[in-house]
Amino acid sequence: MDNFFSDNPDILWHFEHLELDEIIANAEDDFAQASRFDDAPASAADAREGYRAVLDMLGAIAAQEIAPLAAEVDLEGAHFEHGKVSYARGTQRALDILSRTSLMGFTLPREYGGLNMPGVLYTMATEIVSQADASLMNLFGLQDIAETIREFASEEQKARYLPKFASGEVTGAMILTEPDAGSDLQAVRLKAVAQPDGAWKLYGVKRFITNGCGDVSLVLARTEDGSTDGRGLSMLLCEKCPELVVRRIEHKLGIHGSPTCELQFNGVPAELVGQRRMGLIRYVMSLMNGARVAIAAQSIGIAQAAYEEALKYARERAQFKKRIIEFPQVYDMLARMKSSLLAARAITYEASRLVDLRRVYEHRMAKAPGEDVRAGLKEISAFAGVLTPIAKAYASEMCNQVAYDAIQIHGGTGFMRDFNVERLARDARITSIYEGTTQLQVIGALPGVTSGTLGRFLDALAAGAIPAGLSELAALCGEARAHLARALTHLKTADDKTYLDYTARPLIDMASEALAAHLFLRQAVRDAGRALHAEKYIRDAMPRIRMRAEIVTSGDRLTIEKHAELM
Amino acid sequence: MSFTMVVLVKQVPNWSNITGEAMNADGTVNRNALPAVFNPDDLLALELALDLKDREGGRVTVLTMGPPRAADILRDALCRGADRAILLSDRRFAASDTLATSYALAQTIITRLSPFDLVICGRQAIDGDTAQVGPQVAEKLKLPQVSYVERVLECRGDRLVIRRNLGRAHEIVEAETPLLLTVVGGGGSARWPNARLLLKYRRACSAFEIEKAAQARGAAVGELKDELAARGLLIDTWGVDEICADLNRTGLTGSPTKVKKIMNVVLKGKDLKRFAPDDAGVKALVDELTAERTFG
Numbered sequence: 001m002d003n004f005f006s007d008n009p010d011i012l013w014h015f016e017h018l019e020l021d022e023i024i025a026n027a028e029d030d031f032a033q034a035s036r037f038d039d040a041p042a043s044a045a046d047a048r049e050g051y052r053a054v055l056d057m058l059g060a061i062a063a064q065e066i067a068p069l070a071a072e073v074d075l076e077g078a079h080f081e082h083g084k085v086s087y088a089r090g091t092q093r094a095l096d097i098l099s100r101t102s103l104m105g106f107t108l109p110r111e112y113g114g115l116n117m118p119g120v121l122y123t124m125a126t127e128i129v130s131q132a133d134a135s136l137m138n139l140f141g142l143q144d145i146a147e148t149i150r151e152f153a154s155e156e157q158k159a160r161y162l163p164k165f166a167s168g169e170v171t172g173a174m175i176l177t178e179p180d181a182g183s184d185l186q187a188v189r190l191k192a193v194a195q196p197d198g199a200w201k202l203y204g205v206k207r208f209i210t211n212g213c214g215d216v217s218l219v220l221a222r223t224e225d226g227s228t229d230g231r232g233l234s235m236l237l238c239e240k241c242p243e244l245v246v247r248r249i250e251h252k253l254g255i256h257g258s259p260t261c262e263l264q265f266n267g268v269p270a271e272l273v274g275q276r277r278m279g280l281i282r283y284v285m286s287l288m289n290g291a292r293v294a295i296a297a298q299s300i301g302i303a304q305a306a307y308e309e310a311l312k313y314a315r316e317r318a319q320f321k322k323r324i325i326e327f328p329q330v331y332d333m334l335a336r337m338k339s340s341l342l343a344a345r346a347i348t349y350e351a352s353r354l355v356d357l358r359r360v361y362e363h364r365m366a367k368a369p370g371e372d373v374r375a376g377l378k379e380i381s382a383f384a385g386v387l388t389p390i391a392k393a394y395a396s397e398m399c400n401q402v403a404y405d406a407i408q409i410h411g412g413t414g415f416m417r418d419f420n421v422e423r424l425a426r427d428a429r430i431t432s433i434y435e436g437t438t439q440l441q442v443i444g445a446l447p448g449v450t451s452g453t454l455g456r457f458l459d460a461l462a463a464g465a466i467p468a469g470l471s472e473l474a475a476l477c478g479e480a481r482a483h484l485a486r487a488l489t490h491l492k493t494a495d496d497k498t499y500l501d502y503t504a505r506p507l508i509d510m511a512s513e514a515l516a517a518h519l520f521l522r523q524a525v526r527d528a529g530r531a532l533h534a535e536k537y538i539r540d541a542m543p544r545i546r547m548r549a550e551i552v553t554s555g556d557r558l559t560i561e562k563h564a565e566l567m
Numbered sequence: 568m569s570f571t572m573v574v575l576v577k578q579v580p581n582w583s584n585i586t587g588e589a590m591n592a593d594g595t596v597n598r599n600a601l602p603a604v605f606n607p608d609d610l611l612a613l614e615l616a617l618d619l620k621d622r623e624g625g626r627v628t629v630l631t632m633g634p635p636r637a638a639d640i641l642r643d644a645l646c647r648g649a650d651r652a653i654l655l656s657d658r659r660f661a662a663s664d665t666l667a668t669s670y671a672l673a674q675t676i677i678t679r680l681s682p683f684d685l686v687i688c689g690r691q692a693i694d695g696d697t698a699q700v701g702p703q704v705a706e707k708l709k710l711p712q713v714s715y716v717e718r719v720l721e722c723r724g725d726r727l728v729i730r731r732n733l734g735r736a737h738e739i740v741e742a743e744t745p746l747l748l749t750v751v752g753g754g755g756s757a758r759w760p761n762a763r764l765l766l767k768y769r770r771a772c773s774a775f776e777i778e779k780a781a782q783a784r785g786a787a788v789g790e791l792k793d794e795l796a797a798r799g800l801l802i803d804t805w806g807v808d809e810i811c812a813d814l815n816r817t818g819l820t821g822s823p824t825k826v827k828k829i830m831n832v833v834l835k836g837k838d839l840k841r842f843a844p845d846d847a848g849v850k851a852l853v854d855e856l857t858a859e860r861t862f863g
Contacts, residue, residue, distance in 0.1 A: 038798050039766035050766045061759055102762040115762055 004067075004128045005059025008304070010342055011124060014349050015052065017526060020044070023118045023353070026360040037110045051121050058103060059128055066094045066132035070257075073133060074423045078259035080249040085213035087139075091257040094136050099168020104140070107147055112158065113166035119290075119359075123297045123352040127345075130301025134427035135257030137298045138210050144290040145172035145218055149237070152274040152283050157237065161216055170215035174287060175263065177208045183440050185220065185280055186230040190265060192221040200236055200272065202265040208250065208434075212261025215240050218287070219270065220279050234279040236270040243268045254426035289384075291435045292392040293355065296348040299399035299431040303341045306399075306406035306424040310334060313419075314409050330409060337402045339537045343516035344395035350519060351387035358384050383457050386448025387515070393441035394512045396431035403428035442508045443501075449511045450488060450500075455481065461518040470524055470531065473538050477521050480514040480542065483549035490553040502560055503552045510548035513541040568724060569624035570744070572616045573680050575672055575688040575704065576609040576629055576644065578637040582693055590831075605640045608689025611752035615719065616687050617648045623722050626650045628680060632660060632671055635775040641802050645768035646760035653679075654773045657806030659814060664822035665695070669703030671817055675810045676708060684725070684744040690715065690751045701749035710747045713740060717753035767800070774804035 005011060021044045025031070028047065033040040041047035069090030076088040087095065098104055106122040108114025122143065130137040146165035150158060164170040181187040190204035202221055206212070217238055224232035238244065243266045250260040274283055311334055314325035324330050361377035403425040407414035414421045432438045448454055458481050466474040487507060491500055520534035559566060580589075580601035591597045616627045629644040631637050632655040641652035653675070660671055676686065686708065691698035705712035713729050720739070721728040731738040732751050772780065772795055781788045795801045807817060815821060840855070842848035856862045 038800075039763050041766075050769065053765050053769050054762050057760060057762065057765060065759075097759060100761070101759045102764075113763075115766070 001060060002063035002067075003056065003059040004062045004131050004304075005055045005124075007059070007063070010345060011127070013523075013527070013530070014345065015055070015124070017523075018120060018349065018353060020048070020118060020120070020353075020356075022360055023120075023356045024048075026363055027116055027118055033110065033116070040110065040116070051117060054103075054115065054117070055121065055124060055128070057101070058125055061097060061101065061103075062128045062132035065097055066090075066129065066136060069094060070133035070135075071420065071423065073135060073257040074254075074427075075256075077256035078249060080246070080259070083246060085246055085249060085259045085261065087259070088257050090133075091136060091139070094133065095139060095168065095171075098140065102166070104143065104168040105146065105162075105166025106143055108143075108150060108162055108166045112150075112162035114162070118356045119293075120349055120352040120356055123293055123349060126294050126297035127301040127304070127348075130298040131305045132301075133257060134298060134302045134424070135255035137294070137301065138255060138258035139171060141291070141294045141298070142172045142174070142211060142214070144287060144294060145174055145216070147290060148174075148218060148283060148287045149273065151286065152235070153237070157271070157273065161237075164216070171211055173209055173211045173214035173217040173261075174291070175206050175209050175212065175217050175219040176284060177206060179205065179207050182208075183437060185284065186233075188220050188222060188233055188280070190219065190221045192223045192234065192236055192270065194223070200270045202236065202238060202268040202270050204265050206263045206265070209261045209263055210258055210434075212263045213240070213246055213259055218273065218283075219265075220284055221270075223272075223276050223279075230280040231277055233281075233284075234276045235273045235283045236279075237273050238268050238270040241268060253429055254423070255430055288435060289355070289388050292388050292441070293348065293352050295431055295435045296344070296351070296391040296395035299395040299428070300341065300345050300348060302424055302428050302431070303337075303344070303395075303399040303402040306403045306421055306428070307334075307337050307341055309419070309421050309424070310337065310406035310409040313414075317411075324409070333405050333409060335536065336540065337405050339533065339540060340398045341402060342533055343513075343520070343537055344391075344398045346519040346523065347387065347512070347516055348391040348395055351384065351391040354380060354384040354387055379456075382448060382451075382453045386445055386454050386457070389436070389441035389444035390454075390508065390512045390515060392436065393432075393438045393445070393508065394516070397438055399428045399431050400425075439505075442504045445508050445511070446500075446504050449484075449508060450491065452488070454511055454515065455484060455488075458484075458514060458518050461522050464525070466521075466525060467528075469528070470521065470534075473521055473524065473531075473534055476538050476542055477514075477517050480517055480545050483545055484511055484514050487549050487552040490555070494555065498560055499555075499557060502557075506548040506551045510545050510552070513545055517541050517545075568722065569626075570619055570684040571682065572619065572625060572627045572685045572687055573676055573683050574609070574613050574616045574627060574629045574644070574649070575686065575700070576613065576631045576640055577606045577689075577692045578603045578631065578633050578640045579606045579692050579694040580604075603636060603639065605643055606689055606692045606694075608691060608693075608750060608752070609640075610689070610757040612687045612689045612748075612750040613644055613647065613649065614752070614755075614757040615716065615748070615750050616685070617758065619685075619719055619722075620648070625684075628653065630655065630672065630675060630680070632656070632663070632668060635773060638771075638773040638776060638802055641773075642768055642771050643760065645771055646765045647758055648761065648764065651803070652771065653803045653805060655805055655810070656773070656775070659807045659812075659818050662819040662822060663817065664824035665697050665699040665703060666823060667817050667821035669700050669707060670821060671810070671812060672700070673704045673707035674812050675805065676704075678810050679805070682745075684746070686710065686745075686747040688747070688749050690749045698749070701747065705747035708745075708747065710745055711742060712747040712749065713742055714749045716748045716750045771795070771800040771802050773802040776802075 024044045024047045031042055034042045041050055073088040073090040078088060079086045105114030106117050106125055107119055110116050126137055126141055129140045146162055149161055176185055178188055190206060192200045192202055194200055219236045219238055220233055221236050222232050223234040245264040247262040247264050314330055315323060317324045358380045361380050364373045365377055406421040407425055410419055410421055413419055462477055517538045520537045523530040524534040580598050581604040589597060589600055620627055627649045628651040629641055629649045630653045631641060635656055638654050641654055645652050655671060655675055688701040702712055715731045715733060717730045717732040719727050720730055725744045726741055728741050777791050778788055781791050842852045
């Protein structure tokens with residue numbers, strides 16, 4: 001029987017090699033939870049066995065229950081009738097299964113009915129679900145809302161809502177975007193009006209809201225009358241009610257199973273989550289960072305599905321009396337697809353693991369603050385801060401390229417609805433747009449790269465003994481670091497803000513590939529079986545890294561000076 | 568009302584993945600060469616019990632007779648929502664035919680699991696396909712039985728309204744508990760394990776496994792057993808003595824069935840008939856099937 005976890009050697013490799021012991025011990029209160037909950041593990045090894053059992057089951061559900069419904073869900077889409085949204089039949093069935101199996105509270109603590117699993121396991125789960133049906137991920141991925149409530153809401157709010165999220169009794173929405181506030185969330189206008197009893201009422205319009213028909217939503221709204229920027233925004237929680245009207249759902253290119261709603265707030269009762277004015281600055285940024293890792297995972301899942309379709313087709317299809325997989329241009333395409341897919345997975349799991357590790361340090365800070373803990377937290381936060389946007393940008397762009405190539409390998413048949421790659425290419429397209437476009441991720445990663453944070457991370461990855469067989473790859477990684485350092489020195493010397501923004505994309509692309517190269521090198525150091533994939537990626541990436549270093553250090557301002565004439 | 572239910576289950580070789588070593592030279596099944604799975608009809612029987620528990624309340628005990636590794640399907644049943652699991656395993660049960668098997672199961676229910684409201688089994692196991700054990704257990708327990716059960720439609724006190732799937736028709740019957748059901752299911756599938764239960768019961772152990780773990784850890788068996796029992800992770804493991812079985816009625820001694828000969832049936836080309844893929848061919852095919860009474 002097919003299984004998207006146990007049939008995937010790369011996911012299994014990561015699962016077996018992830019450095020999780022610190023993260024597990026922290027999540028399990030040094031295994032004190034084992035005396036309170038009979039599903040809690042007694043040791044790190046015991047926890048891993050449990051994680052494996054859960055992922056194995058999810059992998060089976062994804063392959064055997066969800067994937068077969070995906071084409072039908074795509075055709076049927078979500079429905080909107082008489083002001084009410086309903087899911088496609090396959091979507092509803094999949095959600096029912098995920099709820100009944102207690103898989104909708106992956107990371108939530110056990111006292112609320114969750115599985116208390118580290119975020120990086122949830123990232124794997126997100127990828128597995130996305131491989132089966134990308135649009136279902138948008139509902140499975142809404143667990144980030146519950147996670148935000150867990151992190152920032154009051155104890156009373158947590159007790160009220162989290163068990164319902166964990167059991168799948170409610171679904172949620174994160175309601176941020178407005179017609180005039182997309183990438184620029186500081187421009188949010190939805191108005192929150194304080195009531196005499198301390199409650200709030202919401203007025204205004206929101207747009208492009210995934211699952212806006214959800215039961216419990218987090219809303220970014222302007223609580224500070226007269227304010228115009230992010231500091232006037234707070235996070236509020238509201239429930240589905242008659243004052244919250246779904247005006248329409250969007251007709252989209254892809255992810256048809258996920259309803260995207262336009263919402264009108266006609267005095268919707270709401271309550272504050274956390275502190276006023278911290279809505280965008282703190283809570284939404286945290287929510288978005290989680291969601292960005294999730295979209296990276298979604299991208300990898302779609303790419304995995306597209307790659308497998310392409311590989312299968314290339315093996316079966318014969319032209320000129322040969323299987324097409326025997327033609328160099330075709331096997332080259334497949335090898336590159338897989339290489340970039342593995343790179344995206346390595347970056348995304350590393351980003352996700354760093355987010356988990358940051359929580360370990362936050363916990364330590366709360367328990368026993370000290371200078372070294374503070375310094376550790378600062379460094380881990382900085383690493384997580386730069387890897388998260390890189391993961392989102394790299395994985396989503398990779399996903400689009402892999403889906404494009406998958407159709408190319410299918411030739412004309414891939415353009416037809418009868419084949420899955422057509423749907424996968426449509427589903428892929430949104431990944432580099434929502435939760436922040438690639439361009440915004442580039443801006444997000446820029447400070448971490450220019451400040452040298454990423455360079456320090458790469459140095460740490462390159463440190464340690466290198467087996468003789470890997471010395472050439474290690475030297476190439478060293479060259480990549482040198483190119484990155486040279487580019488950064490050039491930008492610093494030039495001290496030209498416009499030029500920095502203009503070359504940000506090649507700079508971040510280059511930094512991302514350098515990062516992937518180092519992660520591959522580390523894999524090969526730990527397991528000789530990974531050396532071939534490391535060699536493939538690093539050899540392919542080097543010419544691109546050199547080219548981008550040349551672009552960034554060229555000082556060429558032609559497009560900046562003449563863009564009006566050039567367009 | 569809530570029901571006390573006993574579900575009879577069996578671990579069987581997985582026929583969906585046949586390899587060259589699936590059969591021994593003497594024509595018997597090489598069980599070690601095939602992965603072992605939950606018998607499909609028994610999984611539907613478990614689902615029916617769990618569904619009844621969801622709707623009406625109650626308690627589901629799962630009972631299997633088999634070798635030590637049959638504990639795997641008991642853990643699976645616990646992860647899907649069963650409340651208690653029992654492994655009936657003893658060398659003296661080895662080589663039981665359906666009569667000896669039904670004796671051992673019925674004896675377990677009489678001596679250790681009474682009173683009960685329902686005994687629920689799958690219609691048949693995919694390794695033997697006899698469909699005899701369920702009805703034989705009913706006879707031994709002197710219970711009325713309803714076979715080919717698809718679904719319990721309704722509960723009226725201690726009376727169940729049951730839909731039977733007779734292939735070409737459905738039959739609705741009403742029967743009073745205590746009662747034995749053999750289940751074929753209604754095209755639906757069994758529920759998946761629940762992740763929280765999976766995290767708990769993956770560690771459930773039979774007596775055999777406790778012994779092994781104790782040896783590995785250098786711990787006392789009793790200590791380990793108490794520890795697991797306290798956490799609800801004990802798979803009760805019983806043998807001939809625990810169920811006061813008559814040795815003349817168990818194992819090979821208690822099995823009158825003798826296998827005389829086993830043949831491999833290989834379909835040859837001459838058994839096939841080809842029809843052209845056109846209207847005339849379709850008509851000829853329909854006429855043929857009608858004449859053979861496959862249709863109509």
